[in-house]
Amino acid sequence: MKKIVRFGVSIPQDLLAKFDKIIDEKGYTNRSEAIRDLIRDFIVRHEWEVGDEEVAGTITIVYNHDEAEVVKELLDLQHDYIDEIVSSLHVHMDEHNCLEVVVVKGKATRIKKIAERLISLKGVKHGKLVMTTTGRELV
Known part of the structure; x- marks a missing residue:
């Protein structure tokens, strides 16, 4: 099993409220799962931008x-x-x-x-x- 790392993020309260509303609508059970998906999407977009993969x-x-x-x-x-x-x-x-x-x-x-x-x-x-x-x- 891969090691899980915890980290803190500082963001404006109203931005977090909007994020929480959307992840609730989409059915995520917690912020961590939604953030993992966002990071994966960021990585995929980078693969396309670089063009080597x-x-x-x-x-x-x-x-x-x-x-x-x-x-x-x-x-x-x-x-x-x-x-x-x-x-x-x-x-x-x-x-x-x-x-x-x-x-x-x-x-x-x-x-x-x-x-x-x-x-x-x-x-x-x-x-x-x-x-x-x-x-x-x-x-």
């Missing part, structure tokens, strides 16, 4: 499938980045709109480039890169 994530886009080029470009892009694109999920939202979730893993700089290319395609109505970690470096 292998990272993982999802790119989610909503697009109009009637735009002929978007479907072709989507497929071409997935073949161009075959080493980084692990999987994709396609959902028909209605008669014109589709949701595509692309699971990616690789160097952060490459993953960001893939996301930028996907999200900027003509016909894409909304897109978002959700960055996470392979978990290898997290405790």
Whole structure:
């Protein structure tokens, strides 16, 4: 079992009150668990900023499938980045709109480039890169 370290934090009372309200809404049993999650998120974001580590994530886009080029470009892009694109999920939202979730893993700089290319395609109505970690470096 890993050693647990206790430390003190000084913050304004009103900031702590807001924090306590949110962690209660989210169902945390105590501040320590919420702070651990915040620290892990901080570490994951740093992995993405540095760009040297292998990272993982999802790119989610909503697009109009009637735009002929978007479907072709989507497929071409997935073949161009075959080493980084692990999987994709396609959902028909209605008669014109589709949701595509692309699971990616690789160097952060490459993953960001893939996301930028996907999200900027003509016909894409909304897109978002959700960055996470392979978990290898997290405790």
